[in-house]
Amino acid sequence: MKLNAFTDVCLRVLMTLGRDAGTKLTTQQIADRIAVPYNHVVKAVGELRRRGLVDVARGRTGGAVITEAGLDQRIGRLVHELTTRPEMVDCTGLESGVPCPLRDGCGLRLALARARDAFYAELDQYRVRDLTAHNETFLGLPAVGRPAPGSPADRPDAIPA
Numbered sequence: 001m002k003l004n005a006f007t008d009v010c011l012r013v014l015m016t017l018g019r020d021a022g023t024k025l026t027t028q029q030i031a032d033r034i035a036v037p038y039n040h041v042v043k044a045v046g047e048l049r050r051r052g053l054v055d056v057a058r059g060r061t062g063g064a065v066i067t068e069a070g071l072d073q074r075i076g077r078l079v080h081e082l083t084t085r086p087e088m089v090d091c092t093g094l095e096s097g098v099p100c101p102l103r104d105g106c107g108l109r110l111a112l113a114r115a116r117d118a119f120y121a122e123l124d125q126y127r128v129r130d131l132t133a134h135n136e137t138f139l140g141l142p143a144v145g146r147p148a149p150g151s152p153a154d155r156p157d158a159i160p161a
């Protein structure tokens with residue numbers, strides 16, 4: 001499955017704020033950190049605020065800060081809710097205008113729907129607070145810029161790239 005761009009930006013914003021929970025960041029600071037255009041971040045912050053996942057203070061000393069609900073947000077649920085395309089394949093012709101002639105009783109459609117549900121269920125094991133830089137060991141992931149433990153690049157004699 002591929003996340004839509006808006007969902008990806010929302011997740012980047014949440015993780016960025018989650019890394020500095022309690023710290024206010026301006027929209028421009030967030031945009032710089034996640035390498036996303038300012039206007040896209042404005043839209044994402046607005047959506048996250050509407051959901052109660054971030055607080056936004058206006059004015060010269062304003063900025064966005066993640067809420068407890070934001071830190072506890074389950075990833076699968078959020079991705080599901082932000083996904084605008086309900087099916088993995090356009091079986092009903094919503095986008096193309098041409099419904100698939102095989103859709104009645106299609107086993108592949110059912111299998112894809114189950115795979116999609118499993119995808120969300122797997123993501124739902126993680127909250128935003130689990131995905132911040134400080135919790136990479138919890139996930140068994142290497143920190144950004146660091147090789148995975150046990151990988152060839154992690155060997156003491158490895159030559160830095």
Ligand code: SF4
Pocket residue numbers: 089090091100101102103104106107108109112
């Ligand atoms: S073959 Fe099945 S899964 Fe593929 S588009 Fe048609 S109905 Fe959907």
